Amino acid sequence: MSKFHLDYMITMKDIVKEGTDVLRIKTKEVDIPLLEEDKEALLCMLQYLKNSQDPSIARKYKLRPGSGLSANQIGLDKRMFASLFVNERNEDTEYMMINPRIVSHSVNMIYLPEGEGCLSVDRDVKGYVPRYERIKVKAYDINGKEVEYKLKGYGSIVTQHEIDHLNGIMFYDRINKDNPFKLPENVEIRS
Numbered sequence: 001m002s003k004f005h006l007d008y009m010i011t012m013k014d015i016v017k018e019g020t021d022v023l024r025i026k027t028k029e030v031d032i033p034l035l036e037e038d039k040e041a042l043l044c045m046l047q048y049l050k051n052s053q054d055p056s057i058a059r060k061y062k063l064r065p066g067s068g069l070s071a072n073q074i075g076l077d078k079r080m081f082a083s084l085f086v087n088e089r090n091e092d093t094e095y096m097m098i099n100p101r102i103v104s105h106s107v108n109m110i111y112l113p114e115g116e117g118c119l120s121v122d123r124d125v126k127g128y129v130p131r132y133e134r135i136k137v138k139a140y141d142i143n144g145k146e147v148e149y150k151l152k153g154y155g156s157i158v159t160q161h162e163i164d165h166l167n168g169i170m171f172y173d174r175i176n177k178d179n180p181f182k183l184p185e186n187v188e189i190r191s
């Protein structure tokens with residue numbers, strides 16, 4: 001019954017904004033194997049990321065660029081997300097993770113000096129968001145197969161931003177309230 005069928009194009013009007021409950025819940029685990037409608041919604045989410053990273057499509061449809069998109073950002077109470085970014089080996093990588101969980105992580109933490117942004121947040125929230133430098137994630141893929149991913153650097157940061165969404169956490173929840181640019185002592189300077 002979701003409107004996110006394969007031929008549906010997600011645009012900014014479909015993105016849920018902060019202050020909406022669905023962004024503050026722990027999203028429900030998705031039944032494995034995926035229902036057809038869950039597969040189609042996830043593929044729509046990935047297509048949004050591709051469209052948003054294509055300058056001409058993004059301009060034509062006024063899409064804000066995104067490296068990731070969680071199901072609750074389009075109003076679905078489902079534990080799944082899509083991501084699309086250039087990895088450490090400079091390869092364009094895409095992920096669609098269902099019921100992801102971080103099973104281990106580095107002690108070392110990193111952050112983006114420019115801070116983070118979110119399609120669900122229409123304002124600039126400044127400050128460092130400390131994230132694990134490396135994570136190991138277990139999840140299911142769109143075909144219901146168990147997968148394990150090791151991520152580091154920007155990919156690790158994006159994956160944590162998305163899994164946070166699935167747990168009702170916004171990136172600014174992790175910025176130090178007293179001093180937004182204060183860092184815990186185990187954080188390494190990261191480009």
Ligand SMILES: O=CN(O)CCNC(=O)c1cccc(Cl)c1Cl
Pocket residue numbers: 065066067068069070073112115116117118119120157158159161162165
């Ligand atoms: O939840 C996903 N979004 O809100 C999409 C828009 N934000 C980004 O692409 C973005 C920007 C900076 C740092 C990170 Cl980690 C991310 Cl994820």
Ligand code: NI
Pocket residue numbers: 117118119120161165
């Ligand atoms: Ni976000």
